[in-house]
Amino acid sequence: EIVMTQSPATLSVSPGERATLSCRASQSVSSNLAWYQQKRGQAPRLLIYGASTRATGIPARFSGSGSGTEFTLTISSLQSEDFAVYYCQQYNNWPLTFGGGTKVEIK
Amino acid sequence: EVQLLESGGGLVQPGGSLRLSCAASGFTFSSYGISWVRQAPGKGLEWVSAISGSGGNTYHADSVKGRFTISRDNSKNTLYLQMNSLRAEDTATYYCAKGSSNWYFDSWGQGTLVTVSS
Numbered sequence: 001e002i003v004m005t006q007s008p009a010t011l012s013v014s015p016g017e018r019a020t021l022s023c024r025a026s027q028s029v030s031s032n033l034a035w036y037q038q039k040r041g042q043a044p045r046l047l048i049y050g051a052s053t054r055a056t057g058i059p060a061r062f063s064g065s066g067s068g069t070e071f072t073l074t075i076s077s078l079q080s081e082d083f084a085v086y087y088c089q090q091y092n093n094w095p096l097t098f099g100g101g102t103k104v105e106i107k
Numbered sequence: 108e109v110q111l112l113e114s115g116g117g118l119v120q121p122g123g124s125l126r127l128s129c130a131a132s133g134f135t136f137s138s139y140g141i142s143w144v145r146q147a148p149g150k151g152l153e154w155v156s157a158i159s160g161s162g163g164n165t166y167h168a169d170s171v172k173g174r175f176t177i178s179r180d181n182s183k184n185t186l187y188l189q190m191n192s193l194r195a196e197d198t199a200t201y202y203c204a205k206g207s208s209n210w211y212f213d214s215w216g217q218g219t220l221v222t223v224s225s
Contacts, residue, residue, distance in 0.1 A: 046212060046214075091211050096166075098151060
């Protein structure tokens, strides 16, 4: 099983600042990596797939990068609606696995 | 608009059974793989089971293998999860999630809560 490790667990950021979230895979997942946003009491929402392709309707301030085992989600200028928990997920191998999540909170 | 509506959750005793359903609309159901993903209270996301568009291929996490069975009825646009021998650690909100061109999930239902407790 591929273990996905996200860091940090919690990120405190002021509105308007840049946020950088990391996701590491225990073995290569090529570019088969997705990012999701989950707000309290809501279902997850797809942000990024293929490591760097934004999903439909996702603002340009969200960007993804990386391949192999190291991935990054960057939010260029945090808006109030971006404070949430973010998960990465690999879909290169079965079983599908998620990272433990990064909570982005208001500083 | 893609819609996924889960049902069937509730309170069940340890060792009991439950069947979840996910009614889909807004897309060609048989063309896409679909998964169940769960989230224990206050915890992260855990993939549970997946099924291909035709239903010919199924996949289960080790934690549920032999106890849970995923299936679909493409004539009814409905996904199922039969859960047997339930344990306290199966307590979670269960989401159905639509696969896209690959096994990432571009649409999610709102979830149904399963509580396993005596």
